[in-house]
Amino acid sequence: MNLARPIFHRKTRLLLSGLLVVALTGCGDGSGAPVFERAANALGITDPPAPAALSVDVLCDFSEGAPCTPKNLSETISEILPVLASRPGSEVRLWVQGEDVSSTEIVSTITVPRYKSRRRHTLELEEKAWVSQARPSLLRPLKPVWSARQPRRSPIAEALTKTALTEVPQDHERVIVALTDGREVTRLGNFESGSLPSRDTFLSRLGGEALLLPGSCKGIRVLFAFLGPSPNRGPSRPMSLGRTQGIEELWRAALLRAGAREVRFFALRPVIEEDEEPMKGGARS
Numbered sequence: 001m002n003l004a005r006p007i008f009h010r011k012t013r014l015l016l017s018g019l020l021v022v023a024l025t026g027c028g029d030g031s032g033a034p035v036f037e038r039a040a041n042a043l044g045i046t047d048p049p050a051p052a053a054l055s056v057d058v059l060c061d062f063s064e065g066a067p068c069t070p071k072n073l074s075e076t077i078s079e080i081l082p083v084l085a086s087r088p089g090s091e092v093r094l095w096v097q098g099e100d101v102s103s104t105e106i107v108s109t110i111t112v113p114r115y116k117s118r119r120r121h122t123l124e125l126e127e128k129a130w131v132s133q134a135r136p137s138l139l140r141p142l143k144p145v146w147s148a149r150q151p152r153r154s155p156i157a158e159a160l161t162k163t164a165l166t167e168v169p170q171d172h173e174r175v176i177v178a179l180t181d182g183r184e185v186t187r188l189g190n191f192e193s194g195s196l197p198s199r200d201t202f203l204s205r206l207g208g209e210a211l212l213l214p215g216s217c218k219g220i221r222v223l224f225a226f227l228g229p230s231p232n233r234g235p236s237r238p239m240s241l242g243r244t245q246g247i248e249e250l251w252r253a254a255l256l257r258a259g260a261r262e263v264r265f266f267a268l269r270p271v272i273e274e275d276e277e278p279m280k281g282g283a284r285s
Contacts, residue, residue: 055168061180067226068179218259
């Protein structure tokens with residue numbers, strides 16, 4: 001006679017009864033239900049909630065000296081895709097920054113599918129297979145870009161504004177990853193070789209051009225990748241650490257005023273997930 005199953009069932013019923021009591025006693029302050037849900041998920045009684053879908057816009061600034069190179073872009077995409085793979089419905093849109101708004105456009109898009117498998121191991125294999133297929137599919141359309149003439153202007157504020165205002169599904173969380181050196185070269189200022197404007201002057205100029213207006217980046221996480229000091233390039237000033245920090249502060253002020261949920265700068269590839277260590281990937285703020 002096998003007594004293991006009845007004993008197991010009794011223990012399970014006792015555990016569930018205890019959890020139900022905790023949940024019910026917590027109903028008054030709203031704290032019980034989450035406890036019960038977490039316990040039910042842990043026991044495999046219910047499936048854990050699916051992670052929120054993400055829309056990630058990757059902005060490639062390939063102007064002279066900017067960090068969007070084939071290598072850096074490939075590393076960035078390799079960082080992003082595994083994070084999105086477990087979030088069906090998520091999407092990556094790859095933008096190329098041109099010399100003006102009209103030439104800044106999406107060149108490729110990829111969407112995470114709804115997988116067929118319900119078994120964890122098989123599902124992980126499907127996710128890995130999707131990542132391996134998605135990466136070249138996303139990057140292939142950029143091949144002509146690397147041999148094209150590099151833009152002489154760097155309308156970063158225009159590009160960020162256009163990217164932020166492009167619609168995504170309503171229930172998606174949003175992330176913009178900008179592979180740029182942050183060196184705006186337009187009527188807003190010459191961050192390349194001129195004196196940096198003050199914070200108030202920069203914000204005033206943005207308002208005058210209807211760029212990065214309050215609310216335009218509401219709830220969006222903006223991550224700058226591969227942004228850091230670099231040696232002198234011809235007529236431009238050396239990008240010292242102090243100047244780099246000054247440029248970062250101007251963009252932080254502009255994007256936070258526009259409603260960005262978070263603005264971070266990475267010396268290397270960006271970290272998409274919020275629960276990572278702050279300094280991973282070369283983050284400075």
